[in-house]
Amino acid sequence: MKKIFIGVAIGAAVLIAGVMIGTSPSEKEVAPSISQETRQESAPAANKTQAKPQSQTQTQLPARVFAADDFSNVAPSSPSVPVYDKCTLSERRAAGLTTTLPDIAPYRAGKTVYLTFDDGPDDKNTPAVLDILKDAGVHATFYVTGAQAEAHPDVLRRIYDEGHAIGNHSYDHRYEKLYPDVSGFLAEMERTDEVIHSIIGVRPLIIRAPGGVVGNFTDAYESAIRANGYVEHDWNVSSADAAPNHPVAQDFIDNISYGTDQEAALRTAIILMHSSEGHEETVKALPKIIEILKDKGYAFGVVTPMTPQPW
Numbered sequence: 001m002k003k004i005f006i007g008v009a010i011g012a013a014v015l016i017a018g019v020m021i022g023t024s025p026s027e028k029e030v031a032p033s034i035s036q037e038t039r040q041e042s043a044p045a046a047n048k049t050q051a052k053p054q055s056q057t058q059t060q061l062p063a064r065v066f067a068a069d070d071f072s073n074v075a076p077s078s079p080s081v082p083v084y085d086k087c088t089l090s091e092r093r094a095a096g097l098t099t100t101l102p103d104i105a106p107y108r109a110g111k112t113v114y115l116t117f118d119d120g121p122d123d124k125n126t127p128a129v130l131d132i133l134k135d136a137g138v139h140a141t142f143y144v145t146g147a148q149a150e151a152h153p154d155v156l157r158r159i160y161d162e163g164h165a166i167g168n169h170s171y172d173h174r175y176e177k178l179y180p181d182v183s184g185f186l187a188e189m190e191r192t193d194e195v196i197h198s199i200i201g202v203r204p205l206i207i208r209a210p211g212g213v214v215g216n217f218t219d220a221y222e223s224a225i226r227a228n229g230y231v232e233h234d235w236n237v238s239s240a241d242a243a244p245n246h247p248v249a250q251d252f253i254d255n256i257s258y259g260t261d262q263e264a265a266l267r268t269a270i271i272l273m274h275s276s277e278g279h280e281e282t283v284k285a286l287p288k289i290i291e292i293l294k295d296k297g298y299a300f301g302v303v304t305p306m307t308p309q310p311w
């Protein structure tokens with residue numbers, strides 16, 4: 001019963017959103033059948049010249065959820081379905097829509113790993129990571145900066161089109177703009193939302209604070225991001241691929257293998273890696289990392305508002 005209701009709500013939301021934002025670049029296509037239980041909207045990657053029958057698009061295109069006006073649908077039944085909002089915060093404010101998410105039960109139904117790649121996209125390592133993920137048949141989460149997205153919009157589009165999740169990682173990662181006060185932090189986040197939205201027609205609800213929240217966030221940050229509908233996730237397993245002592249691929253493999261054996265990550269492992277310039281060793285390590293995680297029995301999720309906090 002609940003699933004049927006959710007399906008209807010999402011279907012209705014998509015229709016409403018479609019009406020509201022008629023010029024959205026990627027959503028002309030197929031409205032999901034509200035009778036389908038796994039009804040997250042299918043948004044096409046490339047071939048959108050002709051609408052195809054629902055049965056074909058369902059199997060070919062990545063599933064995604066687009067937030068309803070009231071955010072009632074942002075906790076999909078699957079942990080591998082990205083969630084986006086077609087409205088920017090300023091559009092929500094202008095339309096009188098809520099900017100605050102409802103209470104969301106964290107996803108704990110299965111042993112799940114979330115691969116996360118920060119600081120991209122670049123035009124070398126991020127595409128290489130995408131190739132590896134495609135070969136392995138898994139999805140991941142890319143916390144991008146606005147500046148990098150502006151520099152490499154095609155790579156951002158590719159992340160989106162291939163069904164991964166995109167998160168907001170500030171405009172240009174400068175602590176002096178982010179951490180003196182919360183208004184600076186929010187301004188950087190909103191600026192990045194606008195950049196991402198201008199490229200792919202949607203914005204993320206998920207964010208990652210550069211450097212993580214520890215030592216950076218105060219209570220004022222926590223309440224402000226909640227009021228603006230953002231959900232922040234740090235990590236509980238670090239590859240340490242940004243350590244200053246120039247670690248190499250085998251170090252990341254060892255770190256992740258060890259980290260995912262620890263109690264805190266046995267059920268939900270959120271793994272920190274980087275796909276930006278200079279992270280060739282991360283690319284080198286990734287196939288083995290995925291193999292190890294599969295052997296340990298993890299399913300691969302993408303970060304959404306319902307992803308449990310890592311600690």
Ligand SMILES: [Zn+2]
Pocket residue numbers: 118119169173210211
């Ligand atoms: Zn970062």
